[in-house]
Amino acid sequence: MDKETREQIALIRYKLISPVLAEPARLQNGYFRKQAEKEHLFPHYGLRKVSVSTLKSWLKIFKKKGFHGLYPKKRCDTGRPRKATPDMEHAIRARCRAYPHLTVQKLYETLIEDHLLGTPPIHYNTLLRIIKQENLLTTKRKDIRKRYETENVNDLWVCDFMHGPGVLINRHPHKAILCAIIDDHSRMITGHAFAPSETVLSLTRVLKDAFLAFGLPKRFYVDYVKLHIIHIMLRS
Numbered sequence: 676m677d678k679e680t681r682e683q684i685a686l687i688r689y690k691l692i693s694p695v696l697a698e699p700a701r702l703q704n705g706y707f708r709k710q711a712e713k714e715h716l717f718p719h720y721g722l723r724k725v726s727v728s729t730l731k732s733w734l735k736i737f738k739k740k741g742f743h744g745l746y747p748k749k750r751c752d753t754g755r756p757r758k759a760t761p762d763m764e765h766a767i768r769a770r771c772r773a774y775p776h777l778t779v780q781k782l783y784e785t786l787i788e789d790h791l792l793g794t795p796p797i798h799y800n801t802l803l804r805i806i807k808q809e810n811l812l813t814t815k816r817k818d819i820r821k822r823y824e825t826e827n828v829n830d831l832w833v834c835d836f837m838h839g840p841g842v843l844i845n846r847h848p849h850k851a852i853l854c855a856i857i858d859d860h861s862r863m864i865t866g867h868a869f870a871p872s873e874t875v876l877s878l879t880r881v882l883k884d885a886f887l888a889f890g891l892p893k894r895f896y897v898d899y900v901k902l903h904i905i906h907i908m909l910r911s
Contacts, residue, residue, distance in 0.1 A: 759805060770782060783802050829891070837852070865889045
């Protein structure tokens with residue numbers, strides 16, 4: 676509970692006791708009995724009834740400690756792991772069965788978003804302990820992609836475009852676009868150049884320089900202009 680909420684609760688407590696601060700005990704008791712029959716809206720707690728004894732204790736605390744004495748006390752277990760209820764444990768198990776490949780952190784975030792870990796929510800370490808004790812999440816993913824690398828230089832070149840900053844060409848604004856080719860095995864850049872557009876012509880210029888410097892690759896990978904490049908290479 677934050678400081679602002681605690682202050683609002685203290686204000687409502689003061690509002691309930693303030694009409695009889697200077698009244699004799701007989702009038703205080705009659706007023707408190709009437710208030711105890713009603714429901715009062717408190718931040719964080721909602722609608723609640725307040726007993727006569729509680730109202731009397733607030734009055735006593737106010738006279739002794741002043742307004743700040745009416746602030747709700749902070750939880751003694753603030754910052755410490757709280758015990759999960761059976762309903763929370765059931766929600767955790769159900770979510771793990773539905774999404775066995777989630778990380779514990781992602782599971783914790785989604786459960787909090789769905790308000791399934793209480794208010795305030797149980798500590799992350801509490802969830803982690805439950806996961807480990809019952810082995811609820813899959814430790815190794817079956818869909819992990821293995822690292823791929825060709826065996827030799829020039830077995831495969833990969834090309835891509837990257838959009839860079841804006842530049843002026845003949846006083847007209849253009850976006851500088853980098854075309855780069857990398858050898859898959861050595862990770863060496865075999866060709867690169869900036870151009871004002873992401874076109875086949877831009878790629879062709881970079882390819883010719885790369886061919887002259889490093890020879891021809893066995894395979895060449897580029898996304899949407901691949902077929903066009905094959906035709907260009909055949910014509911040249």
